Amino acid sequence: MATRHQTISFLSDYGTADEFVGVVKSVIRAIAPHAAVIDISHEVPAHDVRAGGLTLARAAQYLAPGVVLAVVDPGVGTDRRPVAIEVGDGESVLIGPDNGLLAPAVAMVGGATRAVELAEAAYRLPAPGPTFDGRDVFAPAAAHLCAGVALDDLGPEIDTAGLRPGIMALSRPEGDGIAAEVLWVDRFGNAQLNVDPDDLAAYGERVELRAGAGPVRSARRARTFADIGPGEVGLIVDSYGLATIVLDQRSAADELGIGAGDAVTLLPADDDMGDPTPTTVSTPVRLGQRGGPT
Amino acid sequence: MATRHQTISFLSDYGTADEFVGVVKSVIRAIAPHAAVIDISHEVPAHDVRAGGLTLARAAQYLAPGVVLAVVDPGVGTDRRPVAIEVGDGESVLIGPDNGLLAPAVAMVGGATRAVELAEAAYRLPAPGPTFDGRDVFAPAAAHLCAGVALDDLGPEIDTAGLRPGIMALSRPEGDGIAAEVLWVDRFGNAQLNVDPDDLAAYGERVELRAGAGPVRSARRARTFADIGPGEVGLIVDSYGLATIVLDQRSAADELGIGAGDAVTLLPADDDMGDPTPTTVSTPVRLGQRGGPT
């Protein structure tokens, strides 16, 4: 007996200027009128599978159980597979192109327990052209799952080990410091790094940041935005538990000239370097628990 | 007995920075709390009735049965009529100003079967000023229809033949070619033309594009984005069944310097012209069925 899901969480790079998002929701409404659709974001940069995958992964642990519909799909119309990936033994199903977009979120919630290719024509819409699989393939599959269609009715089961992985840059030690990458710049200009605050345990209150050709900047570790003085660069633990470069009420990304994907090196500040036993007692940072709410 | 509609599909040029869309939905919620509102788009360029009408027409065949609420209304407060247009003998009702905005969508779904002017004061909100009919006239009408008020209670019936038509440019033969117009540039920079792919049946794989003062470009007909090489201009059948100028993962509109409403001339490419019996067998285009899913 298939679960009758109640919620579809929807992410895409469709933007909201065109009718794409509305049409997808209309298709869902016709098939599964009881399902609520929650927009995660539709302003993923066009064709940016990496950014879409990270956005979905950040949201993943908070999403309502049900169906996740994600479409950032530069290969639409090619032989890349449209897939549905079950997680949590059926608690949720992620639907989208098999191009790495879904992989970080799938990993975040414990990995795939089953997957199918969306090959069954009965659960697609006839398409005037092959460029809008969100409407013609993915939305109908999401809606039919909500309406009670079983996962394996959507198409043949595929090996979850053969799903395309996401490319996630890991930070690594480099000399005395950490070679990191900007994962994400949010609306406020905060620059999230792929750095676990625990990796900064031996650092003092100040951390040196080297990014691109810009000057070396000194960041002060702090607990919250308002702890950072005017003009000062801060390094806080963000709401996802990662080290993040911030300014108070201004854009750190603009100030430092950095964007998503850029390399940033973190080094202990000189004054700490001169101290043979760098202390962590003085740091005002309260390191957050990685992982989410229960 | 009036139908109790369940869905309101909503399009406007209100944008989402101001509270306009939220206020319209709040007005609907107070009158018809059971109705779901699906946003088609609120980023129609300000006052652009043509663009709004085309957006609504593209979406029309996919919309859930019910009420369509559309507001792009530069004449708000004047004597242009606020109207409700029934289609499909009551399956759906389109509500908005009678300024041509609704006409393309009405035509797309088979034409008006009845119409009324929204004159009944009992189904309006009292208005502090005459500039927000979306809130004061159109939203209440849409919501009251969902709550079970009959169409002809909203105001006097009017002649559907007297409704203001939309202005839709048709492509036409011009010399050896086709004089066309860009109907729409989507978020990805794809430029949809008012050209049925069937009209290109006698063309070869390459089509010459002349637009504005720019150089003549050669476009290759293809099935999907990924079939188009780097730097190459493609001509595909888009998801609505129309010929569309595209690049792979880049904006064709930017590359060619064209926008909505611009004229584009399509001509058979020289190599085809030299061929006395231009063949269509070699074309990789699979022409889509015009018309929508069932």
Add this chain to the structure above:
Amino acid sequence: MATRHQTISFLSDYGTADEFVGVVKSVIRAIAPHAAVIDISHEVPAHDVRAGGLTLARAAQYLAPGVVLAVVDPGVGTDRRPVAIEVGDGESVLIGPDNGLLAPAVAMVGGATRAVELAEAAYRLPAPGPTFDGRDVFAPAAAHLCAGVALDDLGPEIDTAGLRPGIMALSRPEGDGIAAEVLWVDRFGNAQLNVDPDDLAAYGERVELRAGAGPVRSARRARTFADIGPGEVGLIVDSYGLATIVLDQRSAADELGIGAGDAVTLLPADDDMGDPTPTTVSTPVRLGQRGGPT
């Protein structure tokens, strides 16, 4: 017995490019799946408490009874209090930071009847970092209220007189004229002033506008956009009952070089000044009723 609210009206400065809004809605969905969320706007300029407060106040009288969730919160993580403010003896509850954001809306609907600080940990999510109270504090509170939790279970009652007021600029007489402020520039470039049209009763058809270093402009009072000639500046009563500077189908704010918060002085035009008994009979303005629909 607590009210089981059905609707959450949601405003923030989160933007829609990131997943913030979607995550807040997902948190709500998990706690109160029956609640409908209506977006007022999420494009309040980042950290702009004044603009957010005005947007909420404009929307307030139209919002469905229930919960209002508003987050523009530059002091997140500091000791500014998270609060829930009851209005209308429980008809609605406004939730957000106590930084003046909620105050104009609370005043607009008759003032606070009760308030609590959101201190109860049982109704918060555990937070990896202290920077996303929308997700971790405010959304859970809003959802639990909808699910039937009583207001005073969310935390200790606080004195409503101690809530932080909003800063609202009032217009004032200045010489022969009125010293006013631009409250808001909407998507269409209309510039709403903090001026009651009644205060212009003694003015003639023309009003002189002085703004910044720009030239003095003459505005014609009119009822609606279409009454204003090409190139002419108009002064109308907007949909909230306030005097507003407009152009027909163009941006008045761009034309006059003014933005929200800018000072504008209104003076009777010279021809009226020369008239010892300025007449109001000739004015085409029909002054709207201030106040909202019933």
